[in-house]
Structures are given as C-alpha cells and as structure tokens.
Amino acid sequence: MKEFSFILGNNPGALAEVVEALGAEHVNLEAVAGLTVLDEGVISLVTDNPDKTRKILRAKGVEFDERDALVMSLPHQPGQLATILGRLADEGINVLSCYCTVEKNQILLTVDKVDRAKAIFRIP
Numbered sequence: 072m073k074e075f076s077f078i079l080g081n082n083p084g085a086l087a088e089v090v091e092a093l094g095a096e097h098v099n100l101e102a103v104a105g106l107t108v109l110d111e112g113v114i115s116l117v118t119d120n121p122d123k124t125r126k127i128l129r130a131k132g133v134e135f136d137e138r139d140a141l142v143m144s145l146p147h148q149p150g151q152l153a154t155i156l157g158r159l160a161d162e163g164i165n166v167l168s169c170y171c172t173v174e175k176n177q178i179l180l181t182v183d184k185v186d187r188a189k190a191i192f193r194i195p
Contacts, residue, residue, distance in 0.1 A: 072101065072142055073121040074168065074181050075128060077135040079112040086114060092131060098123045101142075102179045104170040115168055117142075117179060138167065138181040141194055145176050152178065155192075164188050 079085040086105060093100070102117040117140050118124045128135050145151040152169075159166060159182065167181040182188045189195070 072117050072140040072179075073124075074102075074115055074117050074138045074140040074179070075121075075124055075135045076113070076115040076138070076168070077128065077133050079114055079133070081107050081110050081112045085112055089114075089128070089131060089133065092127050093118060093124065096123050096127060098127070100173065102140075102170060102172040104168070115170070117172070139185045141180045141182065141185070141188055141192070142172060142177055143180070143192060143194070144174075145178060147176050155180075158191060159188060162187060162191060164191075 079089070090100065099119040100116060101119055103115070105112060105114045107113070125137070143155065145155070155178070156166060156169075163184075164187060165183040167183060169178060169180050171177065172179050180188070
C-alpha cells in the first residue's frame with residue numbers, strides 16, 4: 072500500500088474536493104488522517120488504487136509525498152499498539168505516521184526502514 076501526504080488550505084471543502092475527485096474515479100479510501108497545523112490542513116491517505124490517486128492529485132495541482140504503508144490487524148486488547156511501537160523502537164525503526172484504517176482493529180504505519188519492519192512482523 073502507498074500513503075499519500077499533502078497540505079491543503081484550511082478552508083471549507085478543501086478535503087471534500089479531493090475525496091470527491093477520488094470517488095468520481097471509483098478510488099476507495101482505505102485510511103485517512105488529517106489535522107490542522109499552523110492554519111494548514113495536513114492530510115495523509117491510503118487508497119485502493121495508488122496509480123489513479125497519483126494522477127488525480129497531480130491533476131488537482133496537489134503536491135504530495137508518497138511512502139510505502141504497512142497495515143496490520145491488532146487484537147482488540149489494551150497495550151497492543153504499545154507492543155508494536157515498542158518492538159519497532161527496539162529495532163531502531165522510526166515511525167513516520169500511525170493511524171487507524173477503515174477496517175476494524177487495523178492500524179497503518181509508515182516507517183523509515185520498511186523492509187526491516189516487514190520482516191519483523193512478517194508482512195509480505
């Protein structure tokens with residue numbers, strides 16, 4: 072999976088415009104996170120079609136960063152996220168982003184050492 076991160080103006084409809092364009096092209100959101108930092112909307116999202124996502128963002132003039140994203144299912148028990156993050160820290164792997172997906176009990180992570188993290192958690 073690929074995560075796309077970008078900055079939008081912090082105004083009504085800015086994110087709606089992007090996700091409407093994705094929907095119009097039958098691109099489904101797998102995960103999304105957003106927050107306001109210094110009056111700018113900072114957005115990260117993962118879709119089911121990275122190629123179309125790239126094309127749509129470029130067509131809308133949105134500059135973006137793209138990273139490999141890891142998705143993991145977690146048991147619904149206290150401390151599960153702490154265990155995963157602790158394991159990554161023990162291996163010297165820095166987490167760049169972390170948020171929930173649209174699927175129940177899943178997290179999405181981007182890290183600075185993708186291949187090592189995949190090996191640790193046996194992610195293909």
